[in-house]
Amino acid sequence: MNAPEPMVPARYRATLSWLGLVLVSLVACAWHSGVDLSALATLWRGGEMGALTDTASGLARPDLSAEYVARVARLAVDSLAIGVLGTALALVLGAALSLVAARWPGLVHGPRRSRAGTVTSAGTRALARALLAGFRAVPEIVWAFLFVRIFGLGPGAAVLAIGVSFAGVLGRLYAELIEAAPAAPARSLAGAGAGRTAVFLYGVFPLVRRQWVAYALFRLECAIRSGAILGVVGAGGLGQEIELSLRYYQFDKLATTLAAVLLLAIALEAASRRLRRSSTGTLSALLGAAVAGSLLWLEVPWGAMFSADALEQARRFLAGFGSPTADLGFWVEAAGEAVVTVAMAWSATLVAAAGALVLAPLAAWTFTVGGYLPAPPGRSGLAGVVRVGLMAVTRLLSQVLRALPELVWALLFIVWVGPGVTAGALAVGVHTLGILARLYGDVLEEAEPAPLVLLEKAGAGRVARYVYGALPQVAPRLVSYGLYRFEVNIRATTMVGFVGAGGLGDALHTSLSLFHMHDLAALIVVLVGTVVLVDALGDRLRARLLG
Incomplete structure (x- = not known):
């Protein structure tokens, strides 16, 4: 006599077990962190909806006065320029560090090095990877607040924050793409006596160019969104207006600013899809023009930012750190x-x-x-x-x-x-x-x-x-x-x-x-x-x- 079929097939029992484990972890994490979802219920109780009602009524009546719309438009362009300059800085730092941090295909089994050279190369690579990990582990708002404390208020701090934080993200991914590239072209060039620069330009970069460009465009979108919010710590852009509107409960002004953030994000996604189909030369020319225009628009006093007082603040920070x-x-x-x-x-x-x-x-x-x-x-x-x-x-x-x-x-x-x-x-x-x-x-x-x-x-x-x-x-x-x-x-x-x-x-x-x-x-x-x-x-x- 055949044994009865189990109520739940074996292939689903494992799935249910994993789902149960995930649910238990959710409850445990919510309890340990102190997340109280019952707080949402108070929003819907009679007489206790004041904050939500005031916010909703204010957001439904955006401030569309010509003066305020012009101010928001200027801040939106500031955010755009901050994102462009931050991305350019991140590309320079991230790409340079990725070349040091990556184990290049075709060169790992290249000509035998001296023991000292091998140790030096491994140490340099480990240092580059540690820098990239540190850059990306610290969120850009922490970098922005730190740079504001050292260099003063303004968009320059936001540019530096995005550049450092996003360099860690770009550098890690670029290094991984280099390591995942097919080894044959690089190995052939290295065997013919080509140097590391030639190996990269002709044996590695053509294989990773499209992925590098695609991810750079994606990080540009993220950088511009970050540029729109870092103003909450005094680093310019739309964030400073969002923070002021919430501080003084001016929800009509907040509605206008949030609409600008939303429109900017939608425009960025559409532009990014178009730019992904462009050639590398066209993208380089556009990025160069955008960087030049952003420098002219923001007019950041870079020299004053790195004055003796600012450098002394930086020294004190590093000493304490x-x-x-x-x-x-x-x-x-x-x-x-x-x-x-x-x-x-x-x-x-x-x-x-x-x-x-x-x-x-x-x-x-x-x-x-x-x-x-x-x-x-x-x-x-x-x-x-x-x-x-x-x-x-x-x-x-x-x-x-x-x-x-x-x-x-x-x-x-x-x-x-x-x-x-x-x-x-x-x-x-x-x-x-x-x-x-x-x-x-x-x-x-x-x-x-x-x-x-x-x-x-x-x-x-x-x-x-x-x-x-x-x-x-x-x-x-x-x-x-x-x-x-x-x-x-x-x-x-x-x-x-x-x-x-x-x-x-x-x-x-x-x-x-x-x-x-x-x-x-x-x-x-x-x-x-x-x-x-x-x-x-x-x-x-x-x-x-x-x-």
């Missing part, structure tokens, strides 16, 4: 704040990923409007119009969620639910939802159609095709994207702490404000160690998932 506090209690407290930051980022990422699994198919044409057969049911008539409208609304929602940076969402949630980790987790989660919904939607559109065609022919509905046809194919990539966003969100959670949204960023802001350099050094060491550890674990997990 070189000797972290010896207070063991402070180190323990900093480690605890780092754990809270990681827990906030994990909670926000999991909730956002769950929401993105719902929004992504609604934003995908093949799952909401069309299908894989020539004439799927529901495409024409009123049902078709409703489906097109649903897809358009979903795409617009995800665009708005990701267009407003985490820092802006944090400032809004602080007004609504008060300062603390709840506001920070909500801000990071909402922004991440918009990003993952877009990324997940792109992955779904690329799913192998054959299983989906068979399901549709068999009469399966859209939900069944999504759950049984698409998700099993793309699940590893979705999880990989989620893990990557978790790594990014650790930095984002640190950023929102700067405006009172809890976590390690709050402690960093206090130390920078009081110029307690010894405490700041300890906090940055803890932050860099946390980011490097999580990045390493994330890399290993993604390699296993996508292997």
Whole structure:
């Protein structure tokens, strides 16, 4: 007699076990970090909706006076120029460090070096990798606030902050692309006696050029968005207007500024898609013209920024930073704040990923409007119009969620639910939802159609095709994207702490404000160690998932 079939097939038991583990980790992280989602319920109770009502009424009546619109337009151009100059600086620093940090294909097994030369090369490469890790581990708002304290208020601090922070991101990726390039061309050139410069220009760069350019354009979008918010710490751009509007509860002015941020983000995405199809020469010429125009527009007094007083401030910072506090209690407290930051980022990422699994198919044409057969049911008539409208609304929602940076969402949630980790987790989660919904939607559109065609022919509905046809194919990539966003969100959670949204960023802001350099050094060491550890674990997990 055959044994009865199990109630849950084996292939689903493992999935359910993982989902249960993830749910337990979500509850544990939310509890440990102090995220209180019940705070949202108070927004809907009678008599306690004042903050939300005032904000909504103000946002519904933007200040469209000619004088204020002109001011916002000037600040938007400032943000654009800050992003362009910051990206240019990041490209120079990141590309230069990537050439030192990478193990070049074709040269690893090249001519035998002396022992001293090998040790020197390995040490230089390790130093370059450490610099890149330190640059990218510290969020740009921390760099901006530090540069404001050293060099003074203005957009120059924002340019330096974006340049340093984004150099770490670009340099790491560029080094990885160099290492992943096919080795044969570089090895042939090296065997023929070509030097390292010739090997790179003719044997490596042609193979990685398109990826370098594509990611540089993506980081340009991110840099301009960062330039729009760093003003909250006095570094110019639209951020200073957002911070002033929220400080004085001028929600009509806030609506105008947020509309400018949103329009700038939408224009950037559209321009980036066009620029990706341009040649390298055209892009170089455009970037050169943009850098020249940005320098003329901003008129940053670079000479005054690096005056004797500023250099003395920098010396004092480095002296203090070189000797972290010896207070063991402070180190323990900093480690605890780092754990809270990681827990906030994990909670926000999991909730956002769950929401993105719902929004992504609604934003995908093949799952909401069309299908894989020539004439799927529901495409024409009123049902078709409703489906097109649903897809358009979903795409617009995800665009708005990701267009407003985490820092802006944090400032809004602080007004609504008060300062603390709840506001920070909500801000990071909402922004991440918009990003993952877009990324997940792109992955779904690329799913192998054959299983989906068979399901549709068999009469399966859209939900069944999504759950049984698409998700099993793309699940590893979705999880990989989620893990990557978790790594990014650790930095984002640190950023929102700067405006009172809890976590390690709050402690960093206090130390920078009081110029307690010894405490700041300890906090940055803890932050860099946390980011490097999580990045390493994330890399290993993604390699296993996508292997």
